[in-house]
Amino acid sequence: MQKLSYGTKAVVAAICCACSLGMHAQIDYPHLKLTTEGITAPDCNDVGKLLIGGTQTCSPQGYQTWLSEMRGWRTNRHIRMGYSGDMYDLPALKWTQSSFIQPQMMMEDRYFYDVAAGKYTVNRYLDDTEKRYGGIDAVLIWHTYTNIGIDDRNQYDLIRDMPGGIPAVKQMVADFHRRGVKVFFPVMVWDQGTRDEGKPNWIATAEMMKEIDADGVNGDTMDGLPKAFNDAAIKIGHPLALEPEAFPGHDEMLAWNTMSWGYWLYPYAPDVSRSKWLEPRSMVNVSARWSHNKTDYLQAAFFNGVGFESWENVWGIWNGITPHDGEAIRRMATMERGLAPFLVSEDWQPYYATESRGLFASYWPLKTSAAWTLVNRSDYAMQGELLRVKDAPSGAKFYDVYHGVELRPRMEGKDAVLSFDVGPHGFGAVLQIDGSLSASEQSLLSKMKEMTQKPLESYSAEWNFLPQTLVEIAATKPAPDAPAGMTKIPAAAYRFRVNGIEIEGRDDVGVDFQYPWEPSPRRYHDHVMNVKSFWMDTNLVTNAQFKKFMDATHYKPADAKNFLRDWEKGTYPKDWVDKPVTWVGLEDARAYATWAGKRLPHEWEWQYAAQGTDDRKYPWGNSWNAETVPTPDTGRALTSPDAVGAHPHGASPFGIQDMVGNVWQWTDEYQDDHTRAAVLRGGSYYQPGGSIWYFPQAYKNDSHGKFLLMAPSEDRSGTVGFRCVMDAQ
Structure with a gap:
């Protein structure tokens, strides 16, 4: 028989009675209001109803009715789910129940990998998080979107192509483990348009995570990872913490999705997490990725x-x-880590009564001890008698965990009335123990006492963007005469209008790039500028031209993975002499340009050469013409670009060929303290199908792609090539 974790005999009896009578009864919980991922507070905590209806007090009887219905609903759901919490008892996954702080970290973050040194810098990344907000318990390393889909490499290929390949990735994971941090990677079930891995996602994911010794999987865009992912991991002896992006789509999924993200509503009186209420050992990481103020989410x-x-x-x-x-x-995290054994209590009581409106508490009893977590939702500080402990055990001691001091209760009969302070929009915690403090409890109080000497509200809440800088492109020696294979682009007053095609970010400050004349990064750019005359390659750099460079210089990149990946034995495939060279990174393209006495174009030079001064939408005019570009490749295996100049009717006003639709083209690079990205122009012939999340195309003259940079092995692509320019006298 399935053991019931919660509830009352009366509720179970009522359900059984209804069944025995052949009734299709629906138990009613009139005081509960459920949202998709939460359960709202008792009505008496609704400040809106207080203002409209006058003073409304949360009576003990009303609260007990609400709490009884909460427990009854939970028991009912467990029965209907046939719920088992066996996965939460698995020793290999116990850590999930105290994994409170977890960033999603882009693998391109400059604190995570040093491209100049060619090594992962896990300690630098972790030291930064500890300095700024106290460190992390787990990390989600994001290695796919936004770049995935620029070629046919699938989500598993992109792990294999991380710097150093699988051995280095496994060592990087071990470096996190050495610092006590668990490691997640995402799984994209929507990635069905790139190379076929040849096995189901759940098997491929479980095998990859075991190979690199990762601890968990985040299900991107998923409201629950199917049980097949859990079964596949268990079968190969490598249990994984499964973490869907949102609350499991069906309550039953809580049985194997031991973690999740929270996208909740954030009213004045906080909602109760549905998944946490159904399974107190479930860990939710509340997500607030676009918000500049995290108070509601943290509280x-x-x-x-x-x-x-x-x-x-x-x-x-x-x-x-x-x-x-x-x-x-x-x-918050210091208190939660110190109180972690309490925060999985089966007898958790949200909305434990406090002595001050706007101060909300959860009660976490554990054997003869207990803890309370409190949040002040008001703009002002609260002081004095704030918490009444009903029928306090004789001899119990109380501690203000937030300030790290013992409390001296005022006894009112059997009740202990506790006085302490909670700052505006602040946090509080109370610990009740029977006997002496343990060593870990003493350590927690000492940490908090030192930490809270400075009031939280005295720290700056001002948000600032990170300024970006353009990586300099050195001028070339001016060419007095026409260099071979190049076309002269005349000087002009040019209105440079362009926008980024990022799928997310809207028009928030920080999205896209910050040009040298702009005060901040933004998506839309409009600037009138004087463009000096220059020479531009009429055609993209071909395999044959790159081969001359290789023969002359014997160029060998330090990070050679994927370099000229489609060549064999030092040369390109037969009949590819006039195809644009690909699988060359930004560093490789720059090396070629330097050897040729040229440079890569600035983006505005590239766009001016493609557009002229008449603001046309495409190089050939204002209407899309499929005959002027290569036929799109929508298959799962990458083919090859067309030969340069094969579509002469697609030329720009100046006669420049293949500006759009054959291969993407390297131009500028921008960076800030944490990110690096290249401006890619022109789009490519490859269009993987099946998902809106693949790297989008930028065929119009006024659009560009933002390609995140990490390391040459990852950055090189089968759809990215380049052309060069030279300064003119």
């Missing part, structure tokens, strides 16, 4: 005894945590 997490997704590098867009929020995360 909702602390009230529910769950964690926070400290996500800052959002698809290569830096949304940094403010000093105020960083300190709030540090304090």
Whole structure:
């Protein structure tokens, strides 16, 4: 018989009675209001109803009715689910129950990998998180979107192509483990348009995670990872923490999805997490990736005894945590880690009564001890008698965990009335013990006492973007005469209008690029400029031309993985002499340009050469013409680009060929403290199907792609080539 974890005999009896009578009864919970991922507070905590209907007090009887219905609903759901919490008892996954802080970290983050040194810098990355917000418990290493789909490499190929390949990735994971941090990678079930891995996602994912010794999987866009992912991991002896992007689509999925992200509502009175209420050992990481102020999200997490997704590098867009929020995360996480055994209590009581409206508490009893987590949702500080412990055990001791001091209760009969302070929009915690403090409890109080000497509200809450800089492109020796294979682009006053095609980010500050004349990064750009005359390659650099460079210089990149990947024995395939060279990174293209006495074009030079001064949409005019570009390749295996000049009717006003639709073309690079990205122009012939999340095309003259840069092995692509320019006298 399935053992019931929660509930009352009366509720079970009522259900059984209804069944025995042949009734299709639906138990009613009139005081409960459920949202998709939460359960709303008792009505008496609704500040809106307080203002409209006058004073409304949360009576003990009303609260007990609400709590009884909460427990009854949970028991009912467990029966209907046939719920088993066996996965939460698995020793290999116990760590999930105290994994409170987890960033999603783009693999391109400059704190994570040093391209100049050619090595992972895990310690630098972790030291930065510890300095700014107290460190992390797990990390989600994002290696796919936004770049996936630029060629046919699938999500598993992109792990294999990380610097150093699988051996280095496994060592990098071990470096995180050495610092006590668990490692997640995402799985993209929508990635069905790139190379076929030849096996189901769940098997491929389980095998890859075992190979690199990762600890968990995040299900991108998923409201629950199917049981097949759990079964595949268990079968090969490598259990994984499964973490869907949102609350499991069906409550039953809680049985094997031991973690999740929280995209909740954030009212004045915090909602109760549905998954946490159904399974107190379930860990939710509340996500607030675009918000500049994290207070609502952090307070909702602390009230529910769950964690926070400290996500800052959002698809290569830096949304940094403010000093105020960083300190709030540090304090919240320190308390949660210290109180972790309490925060999985089966007898959790949200909305334990406090003595002050706007102060919300959760009660976490554990044997003869207990803890309370409290959040002040008001703009002002609260002091004095804030918590009444009903029928306090004789001899119990109480501690203000947040300030790290013992409390002296005022006894009112059997009740212990506790006085302490909670700052505006602040956090509080109370610990009740029977006997002496343990060593870990003493350590927690000492840490918190030192940490809270400075008021939380004194830390700056001002948010600032990270400024970007353009990587300099050195001028060439001016060419007095026409260089072979180049066309002269005349000087002009040019209105440079372009926008980024990023799928996410809207028009938030920080999205896309910051040109040298702009005060901040943004998606839409409009600038009138004087473009000096220059020479541009009429055609893209071909395999034959790159072979001359290789023969003359014997160029060998330090990171050679994927370099000229489609060549064999030092040369290109037969009949590819006039095809544009691909599988060359930005560094490789720059090396060729230097050897040729040329340089890569600035983006505005590239666009002017493609567009002229009449603001045309495409190089050939204002209407799309499929006959002027290669036929799109929508298959799962990459073919090859067309030969240069094969589509002469697609030429620009100046006669420049293949500006659009054959291969992407390297231009400028921008970077800030955490991110690097290249401006790619022209789009390519490859269009993997099946998902809107693949790297989008930029065929119009006024659009560009933002390609995140990590290391040459990852950056090189079968659809990216280049052309050069030379300065004119």
